Amino acid sequence: MSDAAQGLLVSHDLTKRFGGLLAVDSLELEARRGEILGLIGPNGSGKTTFFNVVTGIYPASAGRVLFDGEDITNLSPQAICRAGIARTFQRSRLSLSLSIFDNLMIGNHLRLNQGLWFNLVRRQAFEREFEENVARARELVKVFAPPLADRMFEAVTGFPMIDRRRIEICRALISRPKLLLLDEPSAGMTREEMTELMDDILEIKEHVEDLTIIIIEHEMGVIERVTNNCVVLNFGQKICEGTYQGVAADRLVQEAYLGIE
Amino acid sequence: MRRARSLLASLLPGLVSAAGVTVYVILLMSVESQAGVVALLAAGVLAVLAAARFGAVARVARAFAEQENYLNLMVILAVLAVTGFFYEDHFVLLMVTTVIVYVIACLGLNLQFGYSGVLNFAGAAFFGIGCYTAAVLTMNTPVPHLVVLLAGGVMAAVIGSLLILPVLRTRSHYSAVVTIAFSLLFKIFLEVNDTLGGPQGLRVAGMNVLGWEFNDDIEIGEDFEAAFYVSYAVVGLILLVLAFALVRRLERSWIGLNMDAVRLDETAAACFGLSIVRWKITAFTLGNFLIGVAGAFYAMMIGFIAPTNFTFGDSLILVSIVLLGGMGNPWGLVVATVILIIVPEKLQAIQEYRFLLFAALVILILLFRPAGLLPRQLRTYLPGWQPR
Known part of the structure; x- marks a missing residue:
C-alpha cells in the first residue's frame, strides 16, 4: 500500500446510524493530496454528519476512516486534531x-x-x-x-x-493542518461576500503548501470555481463523483436536487 | 517629574474611590442606629448610581485596569485601615474576617463555574471539609497550623475528586444536581457520625503560628491592646492576596483561556485538541482546594463548628455571591461579598429574611443585569499590555 497512490483521507464503507436513520450509508470517499474536494447534496444528505464522524464528534456505526495511511476511526476529537485535521462549523462556533x-x-x-x-x-x-x-x-x-x-x-x-467566517478559517489554519474541513463557509452571506470568500479560499490554497481541503457547499457557484473534484451525497449515499461539470450533467444529481422524475 | 504627575493623574480616580469606599465602610460599621444604617445604605446606592450616570465609574474602572499594581496595593491598605480603625471592636473585626474568608471561598467557586462552567452547589460542603479537617488535626495532632490550612484544602480537593466522575459525565445543569446531592449527603453524614461530634459538632483550637497565639489579645507596651481578631484579619488578608494572585494568574494564562473555551463551547474546543476532562478537573480541584483552605482558616477563627454551618442554603449563598458579583470577575466577588455579608449584619430588620432577600436579589440580577454588578471584561494576559 503505497502512500502516494492513496488519498490523504479515505473512508471505507463508512456508516453512521441514528436509531433507524442512516445518515451516512456505506460511504466510499477519497480526498487526494493537495486537492479541493467539494461535498454536495441536498439538506439532510449526511454531509455534516460525515464531517462529524471524521472529526470524532460522533462514533462511526461501521466502516473505517484512514488519514495519511493511519486508521483514525473513532479516535477522540483531540487525537484527530493532533493527527492534522482542522475544521470550521456550519453555524459559526467562535466564542x-x-x-x-x-x-x-x-x-x-x-x-x-x-x-x-x-x-x-x-x-x-x-x-x-x-x-x-x-x-x-x-x-x-x-x-x-x-x-x-x-x-x-x-x-x-x-x-x-x-x-x-474568516476568523474561523484562520482559527483552523493556525494549527497548520494537513486537511481542512470547511462546513458551508458561504452560509448567510451576500453575493459580494461570497465572491470574496472564494478568493480567500483560493488564496489559502496558494499560500499553504500541500493543504487538502474538503468543502461542503450549497452554492454551486462556489463549488464550480474552487473545487477540483466533487462527491454528491443523497440520503447518506454517494450518488456521483467527478469534476463539477461532469457531476452537474449527471441525471441522478439533477433528480436529487431538482426532483426530476 | 512629569511622569510622576501623569502617573498620579491616572491613579487619581482609583485613589479617590478607594479612599471614599474606605471611609464609607468605616462609617457604616460605626453607625449603631437602624435609621442611620438605612440612610447610609440609601446614600451609598445613590452615590454609586450618580457616579455611574456621570461616567465616574468608567473612569475608576479604567484607572484600575491601567494601574493595577498600585491600586491593588491601595485596596490592601484600605482593608488594613478598616482593621486598624476598629482594632478593639470584636464584632466588626469578625465581620471583616468573615468577608475575607468568603471571598477566598468564592474565588474557588469562580474558578469552577465562572471560568470553566462547572456548576458547584456544594461549596458549603467543601468549606465544611476544610473546617472538620482543621478540627480533627488541631485537637488531636501537633500538626503546625499553617500545614493545617493546606491540609484543609487538600482534603477538600481529594474528597472532591470522588465527585469528578459524575461531574464529568454530566453537562452543565446535571453536574449541579450531582453537587446538590453531595451537599445534602455531607450534612447528613456529619449528623450521624459520632466520631465527628454528630449534630453537636466539634471544637477547633485557635490558630498558632510559630508560637504566636492568635486567640490572645494583642498587647503592645502598657496601654495599647487590640482584639485578637486583628491577627486573624491580617493573616486572612495575606491568604486572600495569595488566592487572588493565583486565580488572576491562572485567568491570564493559556490555562484560563482553556477554561473559557471549555465553558463556551466544549465541542469546538475538543476539535482543537483541548482536553475537556483535564481542564474541568484542574478547575474543580483547584477551586475545592481554595474553598477548603478558607474553611480550615474559618474554623480556627470561630473555634467551634457544627453540621448546621454547612447546609445547602450556605452553598447557595456562595453561588449567589458569584452570580451577583459577575461571573469570572474576582473584583466583583469582593463587592458582592461585602454587600451580602455586611448589609444583613447591620440591618437587623432584614436578618430574619436574609435568605428570602438573597433569592430575590439573585432573581433581579439575572433578570436585569445577567453579567452581574461588575461584568467581566475582555480577557487580558499581561497587565497593562497594549498591542503594538
Missing part, C-alpha cells in the same frame, strides 16, 4: 465574547505550553511565548483577513458574518 486573538489561540492549543508551572510561575517565559504568538496570529490574519490585523483584541461579537 463570541472572546477576542479574535483568543479564538485563534484556542485553535493554536496544541502549540502552546499548557503546563501549570509554566503558566503560573514562569511568567517571563509565558510573556515571551505570548508575544511570539501575537506575532504569529497577526501574520496569519494579515494574509487572510488584512483589515482585522489591527483589531485582534476586540470581541468577535462586533464583527459581521464574513469576518467571523
